[in-house]
Amino acid sequence: MKLYRDARLATLDGDTPWGAIENGALLVDGSRIAWVGELAALPAELAVQVQEEQHLHAAWVTPGLIDCHTHLVYGGLRAKEFEARLAGVSYEEIARSGGGIRSTVNSTRQMGESALLKSARRRLAALKSDGVTTLEIKSGYGLSLVDEARMLQVARRLGHEDGISVQTTFLALHALPPEYEGRADDYVSDALGWLEKLHEHQLVDAVDAFCERIAFSPAQVERLFAMARQLGLPVKLHAEQLSDQGGAQLAARYGALSCDHLEWLSEEGIAAMAAAGTVAVLLPGAFQFLRETKLPPVRLLREAGVPMAVSTDHNPGSSPLLSLRLAMHLACLHFGLSPEEALRGATVQAARALGLADRGRLRAGLRADFCVWDIDHPRELSYWMGGALLRRRVCAGLETEENPHG
Ligand code: DI6
Ligand code: FE
Numbered sequence: 001m002k003l004y005r006d007a008r009l010a011t012l013d014g015d016t017p018w019g020a021i022e023n024g025a026l027l028v029d030g031s032r033i034a035w036v037g038e039l040a041a042l043p044a045e046l047a048v049q050v051q052e053e054q055h056l057h058a059a060w061v062t063p064g065l066i067d068c069h070t071h072l073v074y075g076g077l078r079a080k081e082f083e084a085r086l087a088g089v090s091y092e093e094i095a096r097s098g099g100g101i102r103s104t105v106n107s108t109r110q111m112g113e114s115a116l117l118k119s120a121r122r123r124l125a126a127l128k129s130d131g132v133t134t135l136e137i138k139s140g141y142g143l144s145l146v147d148e149a150r151m152l153q154v155a156r157r158l159g160h161e162d163g164i165s166v167q168t169t170f171l172a173l174h175a176l177p178p179e180y181e182g183r184a185d186d187y188v189s190d191a192l193g194w195l196e197k198l199h200e201h202q203l204v205d206a207v208d209a210f211c212e213r214i215a216f217s218p219a220q221v222e223r224l225f226a227m228a229r230q231l232g233l234p235v236k237l238h239a240e241q242l243s244d245q246g247g248a249q250l251a252a253r254y255g256a257l258s259c260d261h262l263e264w265l266s267e268e269g270i271a272a273m274a275a276a277g278t279v280a281v282l283l284p285g286a287f288q289f290l291r292e293t294k295l296p297p298v299r300l301l302r303e304a305g306v307p308m309a310v311s312t313d314h315n316p317g318s319s320p321l322l323s324l325r326l327a328m329h330l331a332c333l334h335f336g337l338s339p340e341e342a343l344r345g346a347t348v349q350a351a352r353a354l355g356l357a358d359r360g361r362l363r364a365g366l367r368a369d370f371c372v373w374d375i376d377h378p379r380e381l382s383y384w385m386g387g388a389l390l391r392r393r394v395c396a397g398l399e400t401e402e403n404p405h406g
Contacts, residue, residue, distance in 0.1 A: 001027055001028060001029045001034055001046070001049045001050055001051060001052075002027070002028045002050070002051065002052045002053075002054065002397075003025055003026075003027050003028075003042075003050045003052070003053045003054070004025065004026040004027075004028065004054045004056055004061070004372075005025045005039055005053060005054070005055055005056065006023070006025075006039075006055045006056050006057055006058055007024045007025065007026060007056040007058070007059060007060070007061045007372075008020065008021070008022055008023075008024060008058055008059065008060045008061070009021040009024035009026065009036065009060075009061050009362055010060060010061065010062045010063075010343070010362075010378040011036060011063075011361055011362035011363065012062070012063060012343065012344055012347055012348050012360070012361045012362070013036075013361045013362060013363050017340065018340055018343075018378055019361070019362070020378075021036070021037065021038055022038070023038050023039055023040065024036070024037065024038060024039065024061070025037065025038070025039040025042055026061065026362065026368075026370065027042070027046060027050070028368045028394070028397050029397075030368075030397050031367060031368055031396035031397040031398075032365065032366070032367060032368055032397065033362065033363065033364055033365065033366050033367070033368050034046065034364060035364050036362050036363060036364055056372055059372050059373065059374070059391060060372070060373045060375055060376075060377070060378055061362070061370050061371065061372050061373075062131075062343065062347065062362075062370065062371050062373065062378060062381070063347040063348075063359065063360055063361055063362055063369060063370055063371075064131065064132070064133025064134065064347075064359070064369030064370055064371055064393065064394070064395060065130070065131040065132045065133065065134075065324045065325070065346045065347060065350075065371065066132070066133070066134040066135070066346060066347055066350035066351055066354065066356075066359065066360060067127060067132050067134070067135040067136065067311050067312055067314070067324050067346070067350070068135075068136050068258070068281060068309050068311045068350040068351075068353040068354050069136060069138075069258075069260050069281050069283060069311035069312070069313050069353075070127075070135055070136055070137055070138065070311070070312055070313065070314040070315070071137070071138050071140060071141070071171075071313070071314060071315035071316075072120050072123055072124060072127075072135065072137045072155070072158075072314055073108075073116055073120045073137055073139075073141070073151045073154045073155055073158075074104050074107070074108050074116075074119075074120075074141045074151075074315070074316055075104065075107035075108040075109075075110060075111040075115070075116065075119070075141070076103065076104055076106075076107025076108070076316065077316055077320075078099075078100075078103065078104065078316045078317045078320075081094055081099055081100070081103070081317065084099075085290075085291075091242075091290050091317075091318065092213075092214055092242065095175075095214045096214065098178075100175070100317055101140075101141070101174060101175035101317060102175055102177070102178065104141045104315075104316055104317060105141050105142070105143050105147075105175065105177060108141040108142060108147065108151070109142065109144075109147050112150075113150055113153060113154055113157075116150065116151070116154045117154045117157055117158070120137075120154060120155075120158060121158065121161075123314065123322055124158060124164065126322040126323070127312070127314070127322060127323070127324060128163065128164060128393065128400070129388075129390060130322075130323045130324060130325050130326075130389075130390060131324065131325065131371045131373075131389075131390050131393060132164070132324055133163075133164065133165065133359075133369040133370075133371070133393065133394075133395040134164070134165040134166075134167070134350075134351070134354070134356070134359060134369065135164065135165075135166060135167070136166070136167040136168075136169055136206075136311075136354055137155035137158070137166055137167070137168055137169070138168075138169040138170075138171040138174075138208055139151040139152050139155075139168070139169070139170055139171050139172065139174075140171030140172065140173075140174030140175075140208075140210075141174070142172075143172060143174070143175065143176075143177040144177065145190075145193075145194045145197065145198075148170070148172050148194060148198065149194075149197075149198060149201070149203065152168050152170070152198060152203040152204065153203065155168045156168060156203060162395075162398060162400060163393070163395045163398060163400030164395060165359075165367075165369075165395065165396070167205045167206065167354050167356070168203060168204060168205045168206075169204070169205065169206045169207065169208045169236070170194075170195055170198060170199075170203075170204045170206070170207050170208065170233075171207075171208045171209065171210070172191040172194060172195070173188065173191060173208075173209035173210060173215070173216045173220065173221065173224055174209070174210050174215065175210070175214075175215060176215075176216075184216070184220065185220065188216070188220045188223055188224065189223075191224065192223065192224065192227045195207065195224070195227055195228070195231070195233075196227070196231065199231050199233065204233060205233075205234075206233060206234045206235065206236055206257065206354075206355070207224060207225070207227075207228040207233050207234070207235045207236070208235070208236045208237060208238065209221045209224055209225075209237055209238065210238040210241075211237055211238060211239055211245050211247035211250070212238070212241060212242055212243065212245060213242065213243055213245075214242070215238075217245075218245055218246055218247060218250050221237065221247065221250060222250060225250070225251075225254040228254070229254060234255075234256075234257050234355050235251065235254050235255075235256050235257070236251070236256050236257045236258045236259070236260065236281075236353070237250070237251040237256055237258075237259050237260065238260050238261055239251060239259040239260065239261060239262060239265070239269070240259075240261060240262050240263060240264040240265045240266075240269065241260075241261035241262075241263060241264070241286070242263075242264070243264055244264040244265070244266050244269075246266075246268075246269070247259065247269075248262070248265055248266075248269030248270070248272055248273055248278075249268060249269055249272040251273075251276075251278060252269075252272035252273050252275065252276035252278050253272070253276075255276055255277075255278075256276065256278045257278065257279060257352075257353055257354065257355050258278060258279040258280070258281045258309065258353040259273060259278055259279075259280060259281070260280075260281035260283060260311075260313075261281075261283055261286065261296070261313075262280055262281075262282070262296045262297075262301075263287065263292055263294045263295065263296050264294060265280075265296060265297055265301075267297075267300065270297065270300050270301060270304050270306060271304065273301075273304075273306050274304040274305055274306050278306070279306070279307045279308070279309050279349055279352050279353040280296070280301050280306050280307070280308045280309070281308075281309045281310075281311055281350075281353050282296055282298070282308055282309065282310050282311075282331050282335055282337075282345065283310075283311055283312075283313035283319065283327075284310070284327060284330035284331045284333075284334045284335055285312050285313050285314075285318075285319035285321035285326075285327055285330060286313045286315075286318040286319040287330075287334055287335075288330055288334060289318055289319050289320070289321070290318050295334070295335060296335060298335050298336050298337065299336070307348075307349045307352055307353075308337070308341065308345050308349060309345045309346070309349035309350040309352070309353045310324075310327050310328055310331045310337070310342055310345035310346045310349075310350070311324070311327060311346070311350065311353075312324055312326075312327045323386065324346050325346075325381055325382070325384070325386075325389070326385060326386060327346070328342035328343065328345070328346055328381060328382045329342075329382050329383070329384070329385055331345065331382075332382045337382075339378070339379040339381070339382035339383065340378075340379070342381075342382045343378060343381055343382065347360045347361065348360040348361055367396055367397075368394055368396060368397040369394065369395050369396065370393075370394050371390055371392070371393050371394075372390075372391045372392040372393075372394075373389050373390060373391060374388075374389050374390070374391050375389055
């Protein structure tokens with residue numbers, strides 16, 4: 001076993017601030033944490049099993065960061081659209097005139113698996129170099145069986161590479177592709193068939209949809225959720241991002257893992273999420289990049305006891321954000337999270353949003369996913385706007401080499 005010692009641990013376990021442990025040690029057995037605590041308390045029967053010691057010189061250690069909502073795999077960019085928006089055109093106008101998600105669909109359909117893999121891997125490297133050890137990747141820029149399958153294959157392949165764990169999500173109900181213009185219900189019917197096939201090939205860990213005026217109606221989303229339930233797949237929803245569609249209540253009725261965005265979330269939606277144990281995933285990158293002004297009801301969510309996760313929503317149209325730490329910073333600044341809530345949001349609550357019980361904290365028995373940081377206090381993770389703070393990153397017990405800052 002490998003002992004990481006002389007650490008300051010932000011375990012995020014228990015009720016103490018940050019779950020902090022001074023003079024801490026972390027014992028790793030293969031891919032798992034075998035023991036966490038004050039070094040002086042390490043049981044003798046474990047101490048004799050230590051084969052290797054790493055001194056961390058009082059550096060802070062946190063759980064590995066978890067990015068629970070990304071659209072990392074896609075072709076093309078939307079920087080021109082960004083310019084148009086700066087000149088006054090709205091995101092919804094761009095979407096309605098055939099740009100937006102559809103333009104990314106065009107580019108994605110033209111790219112083969114290896115080109116998609118290469119471009120996504122570059123973006124993934126940025127997220128990893130800032131502490132991400134688990135991320136979710138959605139489909140939703142293919143919008144046909146073969147193109148959605150290719151996106152999910154790429155996500156799976158990234159997940160088989162060392163130093164990262166990937167959860168895949170089927171998001172065919174993201175936008176209506178041009179060949180189905182005026183036939184949204186037929187598209188939904190076809191997408192249900194694709195879901196069955198992709199699930200058979202074990203390409204799908206969860207099911208998501210974009211419930212919005214410019215996307216799919218609650219009734220259409222419900223057909224998808226009913227199929228997901230039949231297949232035993234968990235659901236989540238892009239809900240109340242640009243308007244209140246009652247998506248949160250619908251998702252909660254299906255026991256959704258999470259509802260994401262939530263700027264227009266109603267009090268009924270909050271109550272439904274609280275009752276169902278659904279996580280609220282806050283996406284301040286999209287809020288900022290779209291220059292939204294309507295804030296998600298963070299205070300009410302907090303009062304209702306709804307867990308709040310924080311994620312990048314990385315995508316080319318509404319959140320070209322490649323740092324989960326910067327998302328934490330933006331969640332504090334725009335949405336009023338405390339730095340500790342933001343860190344818990346990108347670890348403990350993000351794990352919950354993915355339905356993963358084996359990570360998100362530093363605790364014996366969980367995966368050995370953790371980060372060693374160049375900081376004097378964990379609040380700095382939400383304070384700095386960028387910077388190279390990560391010293392070491394361990395994923396499933398494996399220390400990966402890609403970080404140049406060590
Ligand atoms: N909401 C979003 O913010 C992203 N997808 C979604 O359903 C935007 C995706 C894009 O503009 O490409
Ligand atoms: Fe999204």
